[in-house]
Amino acid sequence: MSILLDQKTRLLVQGITGGEGSFHAERCLRYGTKVVAGVTPGKGGSQVAGVPVFNTVEQAVAGAGTNASIIFVPAPFAADAILEAADAGLKLVICITEGIPIMDMVRVHRHLDRRTTTLIGPNCPGVISPGKALAGIMSGDIHLPGNVGLVSRSGTLTYESVAQLTKLGIGQTTCVGIGGDPLPGSTFVGILKLFEKDRDTRAVVLIGEIGGTMEQEAAEFIRSGMSKPVVAFVAGATAPPGRRMGHAGAIISGSSGRAEEKMEVLRQAGAFISQSPAGIGEAMKKVMDRLAQ
Amino acid sequence: MKVHEYQAKAMMARSGIPVPRGEVASTPEEACAATSRLGGRSVLKAQVYAGGRGKAGGIQTANSPEEAEALARGLLGTRLVTHQTGPEGVPVNKLLVEEPVSIAGQLYLGIVIDLASRLPVMMASAAGGMDIEEVARDQPDKIIKVHVDLATGFRAYQGRKLAYGVGLRQELVNPAAALMASLYRLFEASDCSLAEINPLAITAKGELLAVDAKLNFDDNAEFRHKDLVEMRDDEQEDPIEVRAKKSGIQNYVKVDGTIGCMVNGAGLAMAVMDLITLCGGRAANFLDIGTANNTDRVVNSFRIFMADPSVRAILVNIFGGMARTDIIASGIVEAHRQLDITVPVVVRLAGTNVQEGKRILRESGLKLIEAADFKDAAEKAVAAVQGGKVL
Structure with a gap:
């Protein structure tokens, strides 16, 4: 599925x-x-x-x-x-x-x-269910059918993460880019709920970024409603406060919306945090190896 | 985008919101003449894109036209440094010269889009004149909010709720509600991201008056507000960022490191900056080249890097989706043809049309540092800055 x-x-x-x-x-x-x-x-x-x-x-x-x-x-x-x-x-x-x-x-x-x-979306890369259908702008050939779901606020950072997964032989059920706008049509929580219900999805990668509180809401759902493991990365740890980092939604205002804070909340909710954007695939490999045992 | 206080007040005045009498002055003589016309006394307010002007000396009171002229001479042409600017400050090229107001009380009034309810929210507080973020943090119960349904607009009862809530006396409740409705109409019609009156003064005469005003606008709505775009004061912004914007690169933010980064996608661009830091370096900028497939934008990015004296290496990381790596590759070749690139360039291409992109770079004969993946690219860029043998 x-x-x-x-x-x-x-x-x-x-x-x-x-x-x-x-x-x-x-x-x-x-x-x-x-x-x-x-x-x-x-x-x-x-x-x-x-x-x-x-x-x-x-x-x-x-x-x-x-x-x-x-x-x-x-x-x-x-x-x-x-x-x-x-x-x-x-x-x-x-x-x-x-x-x-x-x-x-x-x-x-x-x-x-x-x-x-x-x-x-809007302002998103779309959706792909590898091996089944592509409704988006991502390259189909970096994807692999499998059992990991992915949800992300970013477009190209999603491709990067998928490439890491595929390289390690970890395929995907569906990859969803929810987009970088401040008022997205679908949120992390909405997509996590779908992955939680999907029989073939065994674990989920969540890629967040600075600004807003969507990661905090996701953390709450991971704590209370998610039985499947989640690997998370939050982009923008080095972003200066008060500046819009490309995405209209990616702005640290005051002390809220910082990457460190989001990663900490997700960690406390039980998500596996990848500190490096280059380590998302490896983090998921560990999770999948543990699930296989 | 932002506008100056005098422009925000002019827009508010046109919407029926009372503002102090005042004039804009660009010279000490104009400040002197304006003060005469205002009756011999005035408040001079530096027009800059930053808050915290009062504490920084950007707001001063003159008791005569001559004093206004002298004070204006001391302010105009300087750079004002406030807690919201960097140490370099922002230039003071214009002053708003206003009649002094005797204030009996002050309120806060503001509108933003509330991301949780996905509706505009109007906030009012009796703690006027203070930093509203501090009030929200320390005394959240001092802020009263109403959400606005676009189907009904801002209603009179909502205005009354806020007016009674901040303790206005009966005869000011209906005028305040009307003022709020005007501010809301301005917010919606002009695609504001923030409309703020802080303080909204109650004068000694018992009238409401917008003593300070701030309007920010949604950049995405610029296409339907050409008149607003013309108000933009580029001198208030970082010159490299202004140059980037003019050359079609909307998403450039200068930071304090040494590696110039050209990336497609905001999330990936932030992640590249994070990764460079994890590898022991620092990015010189955030730059999302976006998805428009033309070589000019690549050339302009390189031009910005070469104009930035802190850049000691360039990292190009493109994971093509909508962006096509072959066009990016042609842009890199073109940049080397047009510009004198004097720093090492690390290139990592992946995604759409990557074979063609790599072929273009290979056949160009350029001495580029090719990176296999994202982490490899960050490591090679950091090594290049540190003088490691990567060439």
């Missing part, structure tokens, strides 16, 4: 006629994902890499039976694209777009609160 994404996923690409949209639609297709539709207003009736393009998400649902969407729409229009996907009844919406105004996301969240759509 896996979470969020599998062979039954019928993926829609919103913004498929753009440069990034078409490039990554083709990569998802090559990985074996069932990419069944694209949407670009005004380009309905055309095709990208053999995939039919529709004018609206509603038409894509009716015409191609899509059940999940990945969004490559530019930031000024991305909130609209998320709402359109949710209103068309899609259960999973993955928003890759970076730079959406926070007030737009406040509105999106108020709307999603009344719906059953799961939003991943």
Whole structure:
């Protein structure tokens, strides 16, 4: 099994006629994902890499039976694209777009609160269930099917961690990038709950960073609701306070949100902490060896 | 992004929030003339992107136009160092010259996005004029909050709740609620990340007045606020960071080490800095090159490194997803063609189109230090700075 994404996923690409949209639609297709539709207003009736393009998400649902969407729409229009996907009844919406105004996301969240759509992102690398489906911008070939789940606020640091796991022969059930925005659609706790329920996932890697309190909330869930071991790393131990480190959510304000504090809370909750970002694979190897005994 | 106090007050005044009478002065003569027009006495306030101005001597009172001129001469053209700036301070190029206000009481009023509830939250406190973070830490019960539902907007009853909560007397409750509603409309319409009036004064005449004002804006919303972008005062920012931004590198933060880092992705960029420290070195900067696939951005990153005298080695770590390593590789070659790169360059490429990227670097004949992985790259960069034999 896996979470969020599998062979039954019928993926829609919103913004498929753009440069990034078409490039990554083709990569998802090559990985074996069932990419069944694209949407670009005004380009309905055309095709990208053999995939039919529709004018609206509603038409894509009716015409191609899509059940999940990945969004490559530019930031000024991305909130609209998320709402359109949710209103068309899609259960999973993955928003890759970076730079959406926070007030737009406040509105999106108020709307999603009344719906059953799961939003991943924005400002995220997407989701991959290795060997089954890719709905994201990560390289499929660094992944390996297996039994470790991964959830991360970062994109490229996720690839780095996956590469470490794969090199050690540790495969993954699903890797989820929840994104670097201050108001993500899905949080660590939400994804940890899915991994906890997933039969094939035996352990989880969690990659956090400075800013906010999502790691502290994850620690609370690890303590109270998680039976599976968690290996954690928190980026930004050397980041200066008060500065936004790229991600809109990655900012230490006052004394809260520091990496050391987050790592300590996770450690106290029972997570295995990797002090070095280069040691995440090794830390998980120890955990898996122990589980095998 | 930030704006100066005088700009924030102008925006608030346009929204119907009472602010003190005042003028902006760029010269001592202007400060003198403004003080005359204000009736012969004034408060001079240094316009800088930093708090803590009062304690640092950036706010001074003049009892005559001549005194205002003399005080302005002492402030303009200097650099103000406060607890929020580095030791180099920030330049004082403009003063806000305001009428002095007799204050009978002061409140705090602020709006931010509350990440937990994912809604705007308005906070009010009777502890006006103090650092609100300190109040939040030491006396959290002194801060009253209401969350704003975007479907209804900020309601009058919420304003009354805050006004009664901070102990305003009856005749000020409705004016305060109206002022709060105006501040909220400004916050939402201008995509603020912070709107703050501290202190919101109750004058001796019994009126509400925004004596200090602060507005910060969501960088992500700049595309729909071109007028705000024009207000930005680049001289208040680090010059290397301004140069980075102008050349398309949005995410550059200068820190105090010696290894210039070019990385894709914010998390990985932070992790590279952490790893360099674990290996015994220090990064000179945070730089997320982002995902726009063009060689110019790579060349501009190298230009920034070479303009930074503290950089003694360069570490490139790219794990391609959306970023394509072949384009990064071409950028590195182009940077060496355009610039005089005088420090060792460690390169680690992985991910999208990596075979092509490595081929481009190999065929360029450049003397780069190739790294097998992330840790290897950090170790080689630290060794290069320390003069180890890595070349």
